[in-house]
Amino acid sequence: MAQLISVEEQDLIDFRAHSQDNQKYCASLESGNILFFPKTLFAFPQEDLDFLLAQKQTGSAHRKNIAYKPEADKITNFVKSSKEQELQLLNIMRNYSKRATLFLTQLLNPYASHWNLDYASFRPFQEKGRPLRLRARNDLLHVDSFPTRPMHGNRILRFFTNINPNESRYWTTSLPFEQLATLFGGKALPFPSSNRTLFKKIKEVAHSMGLPITLRSPYDTFMLSMHNFLKENDDFQKNCPKDYWVFPPNSCWAVYTDQVSHAATAGQYAIEQTFIIPRSALINPEKSPIGVLEKLMHSKGL
16 A cells, blocks of 8 residues: 655755665655655745636536646647636646656656656646546546556656645545556456557558557556446445545645556645656566566466
């Protein structure tokens, strides 16, 4: 089960003074723990916070988080009232992404030259009682998998900030991926196909036709099946072991959400940056979901 590793400002000062320890926070995350920062340790202007807290998502987009895509430098899934509002929101999300990335570049230096910057998102909705279809609900325990952005064994690292000035954000966590895969892999969830040759041929054909590669690998198919299975498994949701976490206003936390089964059960107004960490950059790749699956499948002669 996940442990909460609290990182105070003085811890970071000491950490920077002992560069030989620059792998310890990476290793802690890869062990399935949550890095917790009691206060935001990088600049977040009050005027930016005030603007975000004033945003109201209505109409057809009321069920979506606002997404910032760094590679394209654009925002999606927001209700636009004016061009000025759109530009201000884009600027705020861009700056948050840059500041969060710079902060983690120092803290998680072994990853920094290897990671890919994925989406940032602003979450203006109250999670408790949020009317979403079952597989989209954040308040049900799950491990993350992106249906349209295959990982191919790379990792999903997410960094959250609770920008609500008055209310905490509440999470529940349960079993780590290794235990989940041991319990359900090969039973309720078939293990990934080992037919790599077929998958490679599909990619080559898609390339030759000029098609974008969004095909899921066998690994991604298993991870998405695990995500859906957990959310749809009422017995697991009710009876699995649970830990409960409270993230106060102005706090941050980082976690590998493809490894730690988690649910956001209550809270409104959070912002988040996702990083994709390649397997080659990991301190302990055998602890990653794909490393766990390879070990389990090898033990079963698959």
